[in-house]
Amino acid sequence: MNNQAHSLAGLDLLASAVLVLDADGCISYANPAAENLLESSLKVMQHQRLTEMFLNGDKLQDIFSQAVAHQFDDKRQDLVLERAGRDPLQVHVIVTALDDPQAPVLIELRENVQQLKLDREERLIDQSQANKELIRNLAHEIKNPLGGIRGAAQLLELELPERHLNPLREYTQVIIKEADRLQTLVDRLLAPHRRPHIVGDVNIHEVFERVRSLIMAEFPNGLTIRRDYDLSVPEFRGDKEQLIQAVLNIAHNAAQALAKRIEAGDAMLTFQTRVARQVTLVKVRYRLALDLHIMDNGPGIPPEIQNRIFYPLVSGRDGGSGLGLTLAQTFIQQHMGVIECESRPGCTDFRILIPLP
CATH class of the missing domain: 3.30.565.10 (Histidine kinase-like ATPase, C-terminal domain)
Incomplete structure (x- = not known):
């Protein structure tokens, strides 16, 4: 084990996650990047089957079995590895068959940055469309009663005796000014949908x-x-x-x-x-x-x-x-x-x- 640890020491410096599995598919080595990616320490993962760490670990089991049987030297595949209570991992998996019978398989996991970026953009576009519909509907619902509130406050102010000196005018002015502030906010919400696209x-x-x-x-x-x-x-x-x-x-x-x-x-x-x-x-x-x-x-x-x-x-x-x-x-x-x-x-x-x- 000490010889193996010495031979694998260089993998600690890699940015991608590297795991070495024994003949039973259990983790015998994980570099720091793998600990970060899998959110677990080597001490916890050691001697645990890699396939059992994921809800759909059977996808990895098939590749592991082929590697042990030396059906390939290395194999690459994009996988989405599902985890209980955590976000799934979207990774590019590189499985390499080794000549060491005690550690026959090395697996490298690279987060699929491009796929994550596409998913993030898609969520952003969907959320933006939902926001626009919500904003439009909400703004129109606010706009009509807002005009009524402002108008009622103006009429109420006109009924005040000596309105320019009446202390109650302060309250009607608050209503009018806040109605105007909300009107400005509504106008800003609707502005992108009103203005034509001038190319x-x-x-x-x-x-x-x-x-x-x-x-x-x-x-x-x-x-x-x-x-x-x-x-x-x-x-x-x-x-x-x-x-x-x-x-x-x-x-x-x-x-x-x-x-x-x-x-x-x-x-x-x-x-x-x-x-x-x-x-x-x-x-x-x-x-x-x-x-x-x-x-x-x-x-x-x-x-x-x-x-x-x-x-x-x-x-x-x-x-x-x-x-x-x-x-x-x-x-x-x-x-x-x-x-x-x-x-x-x-x-x-x-x-x-x-x-x-």
């Missing part, structure tokens, strides 16, 4: 420069906006105003999240433009796509809302409406694109992908 030639750098000027006008001190542009990015057909609004919503959120760094004078926003090749967006393959990044060095998005930031009325900031990213996602989806986000303290990266013809 023309778009230079994405003009979009970013317009956003940059707006952000710098609001945050003139303590914030640096770094431009990392690929000037070879071609023009494309799109709605320039929608794209400006989408990028502005993301950049403005980032600038507000940088409040403490702006005070310290070291806040940084980065605008990056690239062209990505052979990109798959929602199960459609595109030869070329715009690859845009809006990055900041702020505190990061709270982990508890990272998976919900594109949902309406979800905000990580006190006083935020929670509509900026929802509208941005809607506008980008109208260009057949998607917005992705990765965030950790010190670096939040919003990535916009839009297919090019």
Whole structure:
């Protein structure tokens, strides 16, 4: 066992999960990446049958039996391994037959990142469609009684004796102002569905420069906006105003999240433009796509809302409406694109992908 441990020590450095099985299919070795992937330690997994760790372990059993019988040198297969009480693992499995009778099979598990990405995008699109229907219906249901409430408050105010001096006017004004605030919110919810999609030639750098000027006008001190542009990015057909609004919503959120760094004078926003090749967006393959990044060095998005930031009325900031990213996602989806986000303290990266013809 010590000789085996010594011979396998190099596998500890691999980023992919590696397991060595004995002749009975029990785990005799697992590298740290396998411990992380399977959420268990080697001490717990050792001498446990790998197939028993999954609800559909029979899929692995067949491959293991073929490897022991030396029916192949190595075999590759994509599998979804189901686990009780945990998310299923979508992995690319590489099974290698070894010449060691005590440890005849080595299995490498690589998370299927592309499949996970496709599933995440599909869920995002489905959720976005459901959100849009919910928003439209809810906004229309709110809009009609809201007008009645505001009108009743105005009529009530007119009936007040000496209304400009009457202390009760304060209450009618509260009703009117709150009705107006809700009306503005409803209008913002309905805005993407009312405005026609106006298509023309778009230079994405003009979009970013317009956003940059707006952000710098609001945050003139303590914030640096770094431009990392690929000037070879071609023009494309799109709605320039929608794209400006989408990028502005993301950049403005980032600038507000940088409040403490702006005070310290070291806040940084980065605008990056690239062209990505052979990109798959929602199960459609595109030869070329715009690859845009809006990055900041702020505190990061709270982990508890990272998976919900594109949902309406979800905000990580006190006083935020929670509509900026929802509208941005809607506008980008109208260009057949998607917005992705990765965030950790010190670096939040919003990535916009839009297919090019």
